[in-house]
Amino acid sequence: MKNRHNFEFSPKTMLVFLTIICILLLSVSAVLKDAVKPLSAVAETVVIPMQDGINSFGVWVGDHAGSFKSMKELKKENAKLNEKVRELTQENETLSTNEKELNNLQKLLKIDKAYSQYKKVGARVISKGSGNWYNTFVINKGSKDGIKVNMNVIADGGLVGIVTETGRTYAKVCSIINDSSSVSAKSSQAGDTCVVQGNSESVQKDGTIDVTYISKDADMKEGEELITSHISSKYLEGIKIGTVSKISTDSSNLTKSAKVTPFVDFQHIEDVLVITQLKEVPADSDSAD
Amino acid sequence: MKRGIVTAVLVFICFILQTSVFELIKLAGITPNILLILISSVAVMRGQKPGMIVGFFSGLLMDIFYGSTIGGFAFLYMVFGFVDGFFNRIYYSDDNILPLVLIGVNDLIYGFIMYILCGLLQNHLRIIYYLKNIILPEMVYTVAVGLVCYQILLRINDWLEKNEKRGADFV
Numbered sequence: 096m097k098n099r100h101n102f103e104f105s106p107k108t109m110l111v112f113l114t115i116i117c118i119l120l121l122s123v124s125a126v127l128k129d130a131v132k133p134l135s136a137v138a139e140t141v142v143i144p145m146q147d148g149i150n151s152f153g154v155w156v157g158d159h160a161g162s163f164k165s166m167k168e169l170k171k172e173n174a175k176l177n178e179k180v181r182e183l184t185q186e187n188e189t190l191s192t193n194e195k196e197l198n199n200l201q202k203l204l205k206i207d208k209a210y211s212q213y214k215k216v217g218a219r220v221i222s223k224g225s226g227n228w229y230n231t232f233v234i235n236k237g238s239k240d241g242i243k244v245n246m247n248v249i250a251d252g253g254l255v256g257i258v259t260e261t262g263r264t265y266a267k268v269c270s271i272i273n274d275s276s277s278v279s280a281k282s283s284q285a286g287d288t289c290v291v292q293g294n295s296e297s298v299q300k301d302g303t304i305d306v307t308y309i310s311k312d313a314d315m316k317e318g319e320e321l322i323t324s325h326i327s328s329k330y331l332e333g334i335k336i337g338t339v340s341k342i343s344t345d346s347s348n349l350t351k352s353a354k355v356t357p358f359v360d361f362q363h364i365e366d367v368l369v370i371t372q373l374k375e376v377p378a379d380s381d382s383a384d
Numbered sequence: 385m386k387r388g389i390v391t392a393v394l395v396f397i398c399f400i401l402q403t404s405v406f407e408l409i410k411l412a413g414i415t416p417n418i419l420l421i422l423i424s425s426v427a428v429m430r431g432q433k434p435g436m437i438v439g440f441f442s443g444l445l446m447d448i449f450y451g452s453t454i455g456g457f458a459f460l461y462m463v464f465g466f467v468d469g470f471f472n473r474i475y476y477s478d479d480n481i482l483p484l485v486l487i488g489v490n491d492l493i494y495g496f497i498m499y500i501l502c503g504l505l506q507n508h509l510r511i512i513y514y515l516k517n518i519i520l521p522e523m524v525y526t527v528a529v530g531l532v533c534y535q536i537l538l539r540i541n542d543w544l545e546k547n548e549k550r551g552a553d554f555v
Contacts, residue, residue: 106432110466113440117462120447120455134448142396142449146404 199366202251207368210249213331215368216240218248221265230273230295234367237264241371245329250367252358253335254278254323258369266369271336272298272361279327280306280336283320287313291321291336291355298361303354306339311351317342321355331374387544391426394540395438398422399445406529414521416529417491419446423461424468424486424530425537429477432469439465460497464490477538487530488523495519 104112207215216236223232236242238261248255248268256270271278276293289309297303309315319339323330337357344351398418406415419442427435443461447454468486475482499514 106436106466106469109433109436110462113436113462114459117440117455117459120458121453124454134454139449142400142445145400152405 196365199251203366203368206249206251206253210334210368210370213370213372215249215370216242218242218266218367218369220364220367230293231259231267231269232364233265233267234369235265236369237262237266239263242266242369243371243373245373247323247329247331247334247370248367249334249370250359250364252360253337254330254357255359255361255364255367257329268367270361271357272304278330278336279324280321281324282313282315282339283322285314285316285319287315288324288326289313289315289321289353297354302361303340303356304337306353306355307350309342309351309353311344311349313351315339315342315351315353317353327374329374331370331372386547390540390544391434391438392441394422394537395419395442395445399442403449414518414525416526417494417522418526418529418533419461420464420490420494421487421526421530421533422537423465424490425483425534427465427468428471428475428483428486429538429541431472432466435465435469435472436462437465439463460494464494477542480534483534484527484530487534488527491523491526492519495522 203217218234218236218240220232221235223230234242234248242258242261244258244261246258248257248270254271256268256273256276258266259269260267269276271291271293272295273293274295278291279288280291281288287310289306292305292307294304297305306321317340321336321339323332323334323336325332335358337355340354340356342351342353398421402415402418406418423435423439423442426438439461440458443456443458444454446457446461450457468490471482471486495514495518499511499519
């Protein structure tokens, strides 16, 4: 060891020597820019994979350290975001409900125009009897708003039913699909009179209700529209009911019966219009209904 | 021989650490200069010549990767090694203050030189801004990291010296 020391330069010699190397390197790389490229390439192939490895390790460590540190923050943020999600979901629901309502009301408006000869009051269904179908239901308008028993109720498409009972702020409606309901009707083209009777069984099966007492000579055709007739004691004339199908002659051979598919979707009634006009008939007159 | 390999590996590790891991754990956009820690530590522990060689090669690495011309950092770091080597004469291995002071002063000077090269020559005259936002924070951070790094390097040096002594005994 001692021997080798004797042959080595002093620090100052070394400083001069290395400085000269540096100056050489500087001038070479300044003059010949491409000369150092191979050197860089070699160094990069060696060092960059290592840097990558360490970096991914560092990222992993950093991630974990960060996640511990900010756990509290994240929880806070999560709670906040959840709150926000709830809020937005609610808002979204409200909006889509509003849109649906808008559609419904627009349909009602159309009906309102179609039956413009009658005065009407808009009402909302607030409860219904059991089952999916609106056999009988309650609306949110009552005698306070001028609703009286036997007033006709219509919705998008046509006749819904008739008011059977009124309270101060509510009214019960019996719909035409109710088994106890019968409506005197006529075909819109031929004018053949008949009676539309509720049938809660067939309405659940295929959405139709019964039509009876069609004269055997009547030339009512399938697909024809039924409207309320002029001889009805409770129903105003000319309200659409539905389309006729399955006309058949009864076994008595005196009358025919058929099925009618109501225009109103009795599974989804939300808003209805009550016609605030009663059909005036003498109290003792015969009723077709 | 063993010392040479260990030192080369140390230079390499410090370089990779500085350019990868410490880039990730920046504080306020500042990375500590651990190559400078290595150079100061080696120079003060081993003397001028090892300090110069370590400085030269770590500077060369910096040049190859980040400089447009090769030799600038090599010269700068070599001079650091040379100057720090003077303090080897008043250094004892249980003296923890001197190396840290050297590291801090080195980094301060390094910061000013970088300011002159990168800032002043490109007409950025806001020395106060550089001082407050780059030079002083880097110095503080480097000294803080140096506190740990120096202890590790000291242990490695002790271990190498022990090995060398044993080798000398055998010879």
